Amino acid sequence: MHHSLSTGTPLRVQDMHKRFGQFAALDGVSLDVKGGELVCLLGPSGCGKTTLLRCIAGLERQDGGVIHIGSRDVSRLPPQARDYGILFQSYALFPNLTVEQNVAYGLTGASREEARRRVGEMLELVGLAGSEKKYPGQLSGGQQQRVAMARALAPSPSLLLLDEPMSALDARVREHLCGELRQLQKRLGITTLMVTHNQDEAMLMADRIAVMNHGKVEQYGTAQEIYSAPATPFVAEFVGQGNWLPFERGADGHARVGGLSLRLHGERAAIAHGRIFCRPEAIGVNPTVHEENLFRAQVREITFLGNRCRMSFELNELPGHALLAELAPERMPHLASPDIWVSLPPHSLQVFA
Template identity: 80%
Template sequence: MHHAAHLQVHDIHKRFGSFTALDGVSLDIAEGELVCLLGPSGCGKTTLLRCIAGLERQDSGSLHIGPRDISTLPPQARDYGILFQSYALFPNLSVQQNIAYGLAGANRDEARQRVAEMLELVGLAGSEKKFPGQLSGGQQQRVALARALAPSPSLLLLDEPMSALDARVREHLCTELRQLQKRLGITTLMVTHNQDEAMLMADRIAVINQGRVEQYGTPREIYESPATPFVAEFVGQGNWLPFQGRQDGHARVGELSLRLPEAAGGAEQGRLFCRPEAIAIDPQQGDDNRFRAQVREITFLGNRCRLSFELEQLPGHPLLAELDPALLPRLGGADIWVALPSRSLQVFA
């Protein structure tokens, strides 16, 4: 899947006064890949994007697009298109003029032809003469995308491009953008704090926290095998169980003894982590880590149900499970059996 790295970010450091925004970030992005930088606000993801764009200068480290070292080049020499959350269209220019803005040097007929192609591409054919104020937010964002793509850059940079749009438009535009990106085969780096957006769109996700990459992997790797407690907590829902002490493959959680997966790390104390959908409700009798539990709350979420429960031997520590609503009738009351399968437990020291 991964061809040669198209964008290489190597050991980037950036400080603002005494604040360290980027603390040694390295990433390589393959040609045609869509990578999301995901993290809470203030984690450094936008600073990294701005360094790649040449809008900020890193204190140390290097940036390459293909074989070219772009670390110190001015923005206009770096060969990328960029899209910000504020569409940043010129309100007094027509759609045609907005898109043609980046085509300096093309003659008028070429420019007009290219603008028409771009509008076709983003599904706004025939809107050349309109002004941004006559378009919806989603349409303005499409025009901004057309403008970013018009000069045929080899790299597309997206900074929270959907955050100003409402949820339905956003989801629709995400899907469209992803299909377009695949069709054009354009290497894309997108900043977002929205995990659903990252999961939906990315080939790989770099989870960033406090200026460092905590994990870089496919959406599935990040969800199923979080590398750090931060990643586990930031992406998806999860259950945490503090344990004190271990003995022949089991961990002590309060009064309980839980069997751990074969390859669990050797920490003597720490936390166990388990995804809600991994918890088995009404399990077979011989299943490992099978315990009595009390249902506290059931939340209906359409195609699934979320169950809040407490283990009988671990009162005051609510846990979440997710299950198919069709299984609800089988529960038959507040007292149930649950199992926390050992293979789905992760150990964090």
């Protein structure tokens, strides 16, 4: 049952607005999801991601804006006419119905025989064949979430909507289930929109991520684009770790940070003043070759994080301003003294006005 990506149904949201009293939950959100794509809505609580999902599902009525699922304008249709499957964090299985009855719940109009066959197919798909007669209470959290997944997929919807589906599970189960869900989604080629506040989950699963804040989409791109080239300071801070340095423009493509002069890359040097942003892993520590933007620094603290070490340091010219670098544990013996050299490579410095 292999579909290529092109078979999925696209989803298009244009200029969505939603207010709750004085609060603008959605402030002109537009989003294009290609057929078969998995897109994550990522952001802090209150950013509008769940409201957007609920408007697409027809569980909230937007104040303005248009929603297309495929070529159909569903903006004003009741939820049951919109053709999607939905999965909430609370699983919302009926405890008094068997697994089989739970999964068959959305299969209206199917004969008993058809329903039984479809339920069997779905349970096999999510790795729970043979659990038909069990009750949700006899299953683990991860298994219950798989049953909920089977129920959402049983009617063959054009669109799958996931609202923080993993947040109630512990980290190990969650990571495993994320991987499974992603493989399943790819195999079915079903267009999927998933709400999460967990950046690791978004990066692990999504084809593209829409980072939301205050009812707006601040950036929409692949995990790599959002991490390597954040469009706004909010995105830079929300996804991953980072260092910030306030600067004023100096002479000939350099920025002045306190007593330091940093060379910036190309057009970034044209900004008069603002903040420089740099990822911890981009910082060179005691580089073996002479690099640009090389400065003396003092190690303040080193934290061992298993596959990497995080080092807090201060530049000699900027005392009191702690910065973070990340490096491989085998590089640690080279830091015998607290006096080190660090390089801030120009190409890895981003500038926000």
